[in-house]
Amino acid sequence: MTSTADLLDPSSAAYKKARRQFYKATKNRPAVEQDWTPFRTAEKSFKARFPPPDLSGVLDLAQLDPSRQKEIERGVWKGSTEPFPYRRLEGCERSICVVPAVPGLVILPSYLSQEEQRQLVRWSLERQARGPNPTNLDIHYRVPNEGLWNAYIHQKTTGEEVTIVPKALDSDVVEEKSSGPRQLVDNAPASVETYESLAQTPKPPPAPSATVPPSSPSSLLYKLRWANIGWYYHWGTKQYDFSHGKGDIDRDLRHICKSAVEAVKWDQVYDATEDFDWGEDGNGWKDWGETYEPDAGIVNFYQTKDTLMAHVDRSEVCKTSPLVSVSLGNAGIFLIGGDTRDTEPVPILLRSGDVVIMSGPCRRAYHGVPRILEGTLPAHLKVGGEDWAPFAEYLETTRINVNVRQVFPKGFEAPS
Numbered sequence: 556m557t558s559t560a561d562l563l564d565p566s567s568a569a570y571k572k573a574r575r576q577f578y579k580a581t582k583n584r585p586a587v588e589q590d591w592t593p594f595r596t597a598e599k600s601f602k603a604r605f606p607p608p609d610l611s612g613v614l615d616l617a618q619l620d621p622s623r624q625k626e627i628e629r630g631v632w633k634g635s636t637e638p639f640p641y642r643r644l645e646g647c648e649r650s651i652c653v654v655p656a657v658p659g660l661v662i663l664p665s666y667l668s669q670e671e672q673r674q675l676v677r678w679s680l681e682r683q684a685r686g687p688n689p690t691n692l693d694i695h696y697r698v699p700n701e702g703l704w705n706a707y708i709h710q711k712t713t714g715e716e717v718t719i720v721p722k723a724l725d726s727d728v729v730e731e732k733s734s735g736p737r738q739l740v741d742n743a744p745a746s747v748e749t750y751e752s753l754a755q756t757p758k759p760p761p762a763p764s765a766t767v768p769p770s771s772p773s774s775l776l777y778k779l780r781w782a783n784i785g786w787y788y789h790w791g792t793k794q795y796d797f798s799h800g801k802g803d804i805d806r807d808l809r810h811i812c813k814s815a816v817e818a819v820k821w822d823q824v825y826d827a828t829e830d831f832d833w834g835e836d837g838n839g840w841k842d843w844g845e846t847y848e849p850d851a852g853i854v855n856f857y858q859t860k861d862t863l864m865a866h867v868d869r870s871e872v873c874k875t876s877p878l879v880s881v882s883l884g885n886a887g888i889f890l891i892g893g894d895t896r897d898t899e900p901v902p903i904l905l906r907s908g909d910v911v912i913m914s915g916p917c918r919r920a921y922h923g924v925p926r927i928l929e930g931t932l933p934a935h936l937k938v939g940g941e942d943w944a945p946f947a948e949y950l951e952t953t954r955i956n957v958n959v960r961q962v963f964p965k966g967f968e969a970p971s
């Protein structure tokens with residue numbers, strides 16, 4: 556197998572082969588299209604298999620942490636410790652950084668311990684990616700009650716054949732064959748005023764695909780893409796579906812999010828943005844000690860070729876309260892810009908255990924993940940206790956992101 560180091564070395568045979576293939580495939584195509592926005596141009600450059608992306612402009616704060624040097628060396632991919640201006644908050648117990656170009660963005664590198672990372676990986680697969688929490692696979696398959704991961708482990712340990720059948724086999728409605736590109740849903744930003752109309756928008760269940768074949772847990776595992784946390788998110792309308800009631804937020808996850816928000820000295824984050832209008836979110840950061848309460852989110856599962864395109868998370872009624880995002884497994888490149896795709900985004904290398912908080916002015920900024928960096932799984936996730944082996948094997952090609960939001964102001968009573 557070709558190693559990451561070979562692919563990054565212009566004198567290696569693997570690099571030269573990739574270059575030949577690239578020139579053949581792109582003979583008449585310009586490297587940058589005229590009509591690409593700055594965000595799109597950045598996405599394209601990090602996504603590219605050839606030339607391998609240049610990470611010298613990517614902020615990589617783990618490099619400042621002496622305990623992570625081995626992890627970085629082994630993973631080969633490296634960013635920079637000074638690609639663009641950023642500032643370290645003073646007097647915090649943890650290393651916490653802000654980027655002046657993206658007000659409200661906070662980075663907490665190495666926030667989770669190795670043990671906390673393993674626990675959160677376990678929780679994501681064993682307990683969150685299963686009923687009653689919807690996952691992307693539930694739309695198309697009758698996933699057993701125990702959830703996909705537990706079915707997979709069951710099959711692995713007993714050798715029993717398990718087949719997961721498509722829902723379309725006994726469903727009255729199936730997905731229509733789509734022609735042309737996927738329809739984009741442009742959802743209205745949520746707010747207290749629009750709550751009523753959001754609640755009344757019909758939210759039909761998504762139709763199962765008529766073409767997916769019966770599959771084994773071990774093959775479906777690599778197609779797991781997301782699991783819902785808390786309030787149910789309806790992908791068809793990009794709105795929360797309040798009719799299902801409020802899903803639980805795991806106690807430990809809530810604690811991680813709340814303690815990350817408490818660890819930040821917000822007066823320093825917001826000292827240069829005094830004139831920001833917090834709108835219906837009142838005093839903003841000054842009240843987060845009392846008002847911040849995570850109530851929804853998503854676990855994203857990425858395989859190394861997956862990407863997450865530029866988007867804004869604007870379905871939450873709370874427009875400014877912290878969104879806490881935890882990275883696990885392989886590293887990824889996170890881009891975050893401004894109100895439109897015309898703002899050039901800053902690239903940040905997120906490694907396992909790093910936490911990012913999007914708050915205030917950048918809570919509705921465009922962001923995305925154009926690249927998962929293959930081969931960057933840290934050693935502490937390759938080995939663990941006795942039953943860690945299946946997690947290690949799955950993580951070898953995976954990045955997990957736990958993305959937690961606040962939909963409603965604390966104490967908000969939905970009008971009935």
Ligand SMILES: O=C(O)CCC(=O)C(=O)O
Nearest residue numbers: 853855868889924956958
């Ligand atoms: O994977 C990430 O780091 C970001 C995920 C994200 O933006 C989302 O789930 O909305």
Ligand SMILES: [Fe+2]
Nearest residue numbers: 866867868922
């Ligand atoms: Fe997002």
